[in-house]
Amino acid sequence: MSELRSATGLSRFCSELKETLKTEIEHLLATSPTGHESRNVQHGLVEMEEMLSQTCIYLRQQYNACSFVARLSDELVTEILQYCHYDTTTFFPWTSPVIPPAFNLCARWRHIAICSPHLWAKIPLPMNANLLQLFSDRALSRPLDVVIRPNDNPRKGAHREIAHIGSTLLALVPRISQLRIRWDDDDAVGVPLGPSLDQHIGHREFTFLQELRISHDSSAQFTYTINAPNLRILHFRSANNVFPNIIAPDLVKLVLEETSLYYPEILAVLKHFPSLEQCIVRDVNLGWDDGGPPVSLVSLPKLRDLTLQKFLLHDMADAIDHIVIPSTTNITLSVISGSGDGVIFEEFISRWNVSSDEIQVYWNRIGADFVCTWTSKSGRKIDVTSGQLSLSTLAAHFPDLAVVNLHTPILPVQSLLVEALGHWKHITHLSVSTTDTEFERLLVALETTSEVLCPHLRVFGCPEGMLGTSRMMQFLDFRKNQGARIEEVKVITANDPSTFGY
Structure with missing residues (x-):
């Protein structure tokens, strides 16, 4: 329908209504009406205005019903609303509109939002008390995702705000399944995280907490306790060398980053989480003094993935030697270039020689880091990133490989290339x-x-431009004549061109 059939009739009706009203009012004014008569006319006009307003709203609703958005299913609208939340990792003043405007886009969307408890389960603190009650009520019995970040603009009453965060958190403890804390002591008007949590939470049990993320910038050496027996995931970043007392015997994933902990202190942390399946440690304190206390072994019998990034080679080798893991654990290592400190890199990597069957090497330019991936006969993968390695040295320490994949725009000089191939x-x-x-x-x-x-x-992979060329055919004839015939030639490409400079 290109034009509503009633539009012409409505236009005629409106014109007649205006003329009728004009005539009647002019006649009324000409007869010097009493106050009672004037009020009756005004009352009638108000009623007509209200009816017309309701009609306009109805027309707007019908107009919206014809739009694409109005035809979206309730399920799709709910999914859209999930992405409309503000970034709760940023600070929210008490007066901030933490309810996204999309929740009130129209009556239908508002109804869908109100009837979707999971949309109200994400709570940033500090939050206005009335808003907090609204979110809590509309979330019904859903587990809560709580984000804590104190005001980064200290002002009068800020200490009261920190106390408000603590008391609110205490009230929410029984319902929290995810907790993210981003705490800078300077932002929190000098109140350290540890004493604040101890004061308001103490050893109170976070019974349903499954994921905890802490980002803490502080020079204060205060520890604190978080009792979360069902915690599964822990991300911890801190500028100091104090790790909190996290009671989580069944923790399966641990991420430690940008911390001032030395690797022996990290090993001491790992001892508390024997059920770990994934462990990631990056950007830790460097240069452990061997004169410190002896480091004991840490057993992680369920570990599937271990990642150690940006370690000195000496610390890396010592850490690997003190972590007892299954032979199937995948390992990802990143060694800081030039950090041998008495440890020979070739000896460090040769520990995986016997078990390795396949290797992939990525190298984007001369002088850059090698990225090597070994695959063992048991299926374990070992990734090592380091600048302390050449292709010929690698070949010398892994002469028994069956599969070799190289990804590099520049091969070594001819003599070193021949030397490397001679080892394989x-x-x-x-x-x-x-x-x-x-x-x-x-x-x-x-x-x-x-x-x-x-x-x-027997299987030779080459760039697409070389397949079927006369030069390739000449090489294949050479191998055949030498009694070392190649059975299959295939085209290969770099796995990750953006990373390795292709």
């Missing part, structure tokens, strides 16, 4: 993702020596 006498699969020019240098290296390099090579 057992490989059956070799793939090299590089430029066509560099790949031709690889072919020359494989043809250079009197003894056939990589004699058991």
Whole structure:
């Protein structure tokens, strides 16, 4: 329908109504009406105005009903509203509109929002008391996701605000399933996190807490206790070297980052969480003094993934030696370049020589870090990022590999390339993702020596531009004539071009 059939009739009706009203009022005014008669006319006009207003609202509703948004299902509207929450990692003054405007887009959306308890289960503190009651009521019995960040603009009454956060948190403890604390002592008018939690929470049990994230900027050396027997995930970042007393015997994921803890202190932390399945440690304090107390072994029998990033090589080697993990645990390591401190990098990585069957090497430019991935016969993957490694050195320490995948735009100089290939006498699969020019240098290296390099090579991966070329056919004929025929040639590409500079 391009035009409503009633539009013309409505226009005629409105014109007639205006003319009728004008005539009647002019006649009334000409006869010098009494006050009672004038009030009756005014009352009638008000009633007509209200009816017309209701009609306008009705027309607007019908107009909205024709829009695309009005045809969205309740389920889709609910999903949209989930993404309309403000970023609660930022600070909310008590007067901030923490209810997203989209919740009141129209009567229908407002009704959907009010009837969706999970939309009200995310509570930033501090929050106005009336708003807090509103959120709590509308969330019904849903577990709560609470975010704490004190005001970053100290003012009169700020200490009262910190007390308000503490007392509110205490009241919400039985319902909290996720808790995120972003606390800067300067923002919190000098009130450290530890004493504040101890004062208001003490050892009160967070019975349903499953995920805890703490970001704490402070030089104060206060510890505190969080009793969360059902906690599963813990992210901890702190500028000082104090780790809180977290009571969580069944913790399965731990992330420690940007902390002043030394690696022996981190090992002491790990002892409290024997059920860990994933452990990530990055950006810790460097340069542990060996004169400190002895470091004892830590057993993590359920660990599936271990990540240690930005460690000195000495600390890395010592930490690895003191963590007892299953042979199937995947390991990701990032070593700071030039940080050997008496530890030889080649000896450090050679501990995985016997169990490794496959390796992938990413190298984006000369002088940059190698990213190596070893895959063991048991399925374990070991990722090591370091600048203290060359291809020939790597080959010398891993001569028994069966599968080698190289991703690099520049191969080593010819002599070092031949040296590296000479170590890999057992490989059956070799793939090299590089430029066509560099790949031709690889072919020359494989043809250079009197003894056939990589004699058991059967599957050869090459760049797309080299497949089927006369140069490739010449190389394949060479291998066939040498009694080391290649059975399959396939095209390969870099797995992650954006990361490795392709």
